[in-house]
Amino acid sequence: MAFSFITYEVADRIAAITLNRPEKRNALNGAMVAELRNAFRQAGEDEAVKVIVLKGNGEAFCAGADLEYLQQLQQNNYDENLADSQELMQLFLEIYQLDKIVIAQVEGHAIAGGCGIMTVCDLSYAVPESLMGYTEVKIGFVPALVAVFLVRKIGEGRAREMLLTGKLITAQKAMDQGLITEVVPASAIAEHVHKVAVSLCTEAAANSLKVTKHLIGTVLDLPIKDGLGRAAELNAQTRGHEECKRGIAAFLNKEKIKW
Structure with missing residues (x-):
């Protein structure tokens, strides 16, 4: 399957799905969400794949929604916005319920929808320089979908702080709060994530x-x-x-x- 906004590769029973809009800081739009759903479905159905690694190309993991995409949504009616929101909902749910383990390799910032995708992954490793958070309230939007998962992951109190303030937090604080699994230096994160993925493939x-x-x-x-x-x-x-x-x-x- 050909992709325009992501890349998809399989080696040693590990599927690597890479957000590939570095010029847009890997910002999400409808087409990218659709491609991600197709890629995760493909990995889920592939018997040669046991573990999936999700990462971003360039300086950011994912900067949230694309500005042009946000402008386009302003022209939608309620039914169109609901259908669009349900596409992202399905992506989150499919990652969360997928039969295979999904690891987020976070190099750079993970913001809004990008942080949401990271949140629903099973394991997540981030470089110390990464900032992450849900900034939707700062533009009059609402972090509705991720709230369902975030409360389960880090508890209501911490989720309230992150979702209501819209503040970005450091990778270290994210780890301390249970949002991510571990902070790993940039020079070592690719090798570290690969080792984790290989160990899951061979030891479980x-x-x-x-x-x-x-x-x-x-x-x-x-x-x-x-x-x-x-x-x-x-x-x-x-x-x-x-x-x-x-x-x-x-x-x-x-x-x-x-x-």
Whole structure:
């Protein structure tokens, strides 16, 4: 599949999806959102892909919505704006619910919608120079979609501070608040993310990653008794999976297994 605003490559079971509008600081528009949805769908359906890395080309990870795109939205009616908003909603949801692990490699700033995309990734690594935040309220907009995920990720109090003030925070503060996984020097981040992706490919069973991600994404929606009941069901189902049988056999035989 040919892309105009992103690049897509697969090597060693890792799909690299790169935002590729460096002259626009990788700002989002409708076409880029559509391409991202197609790329994540392609990676999700590719049996040769186990882990996905999302990154940006140039000085920014993603600067949010493109200015021309924002101007265009001013001409839309409610139904058109709703349909457009639902496209970004689907992208966030598809990343969050994808069966495969998604890692954000954040080199440069991640702002507004760009920070939203980073938020829904499973793991995220950022360089110390990165600033991130949700600036929508400063232009009379609302960080509606990401709020649903951010409250789950860092809690209501911290989410209120970020979403209501619209302030950008440092990568270090983002890590301290649980928004990102780790801060990594710019000289080492590409290698570090690659090592993490490789370790997930070789040291963890694909079904275990999928089931664990699903459980994390749904357990907060359930009362504790129902959540534990669902966890017990997944536990029992996983015990009968071929990968679990292989893994336990290797453990009992003191053999190293490579997934």
